[in-house]
Amino acid sequence: MKLTRKQIEQIIFEADTFYGKLFDILLILFIVASIAVVMLDSIESFSIAYGSYFTVAEWVFTVLFTLEYVTRLATVEKPLKYAFSFFGIIDFLAVVPTYIGLFIPAGKYLLVVRVLRVLRIFRILKLAHYVGEADLLMKALKASRRKILVFIFTVLTLVTLLGALMYMVEGQKNGFTSIPKSIYWAVVTLTTVGYGDISPQTSLGQALASCVMILGFGIIAIPTGIVTAEISRAMGERPHAFRTCTGCGHGVHDDDARFCKICGDALPPMA
Secondary structure, rough: OOHHHHHHHHHHHHOOOOHHHHHHHHHHHHHHHHHHHHHHHHHHHHHHHHHHHHHHHHHHHHHHHHHHHHHHHOOOOOOHHHHOHHHHHHHHHHHHHHOOOOOOHHHHHHHHHHHHHHHHHHHHHHHHHHHHHHHHHHHHHHOOHHHHHHHHHHHHHHHHHHHHHHHHHOOOHOOOHHHHHHHHHHHHOOOOOOOOOOOOOOHHHHHHHHHHHHHHHHHHHHHHHHHHHHHHHHHHHHOOEEEEOOOOOEEEOOOOOOOOOOOOOOOOOOO
């Protein structure tokens, strides 16, 4: 059966049909398998024993993904817009590392970027609400970026002061050999990580460390509150519909949208 360009485009870009869903499922299985090959090849014992097999498998996956990428460009209405869209860039990055590996051997390990292509599973399973939640979270983070930057600057100032103070209290004889190392201790303690590689020995130093630990609990809650407030504010502004634009691949649109807000192409009807 000879497929038309439009039919191939629907299979590749949409998951509404049986063949479209089957194509995306097979694609994700190949993606996961190729990532597993790269990970196993990074283990020395596996690389020594099965390195030649991994190389063959990697080239097979690369050829398949290259053909898929070229087919997408050949069937989409606006190939240039797709090439510079999110999924277009990820598709390109998924095949480039193997070719880079011909000149820079370590470059092949960049192939783990293929894991981003598993995002296509949202289209397969019709998890539009998850895409909407991700978009909502991105809006909240973007809206709160200035507050978070001010918070980070305040924390950096605080750990610098606490590190310098602990350096004066404890000194080099107790492991606080420099102000930068003391600042490292302050960061570890304030974030409640507590590696224990450096610890105060004097009573005054331990009292200061106790205050820093307690302060850390309060500081951790601040960015959470900032982002939560912005999420609540963005709830009424979130897009609801998830339809893939065949022109550029963008997937999140308003319920009543008829044209893509990125490239202007007509959107497929809602399922």
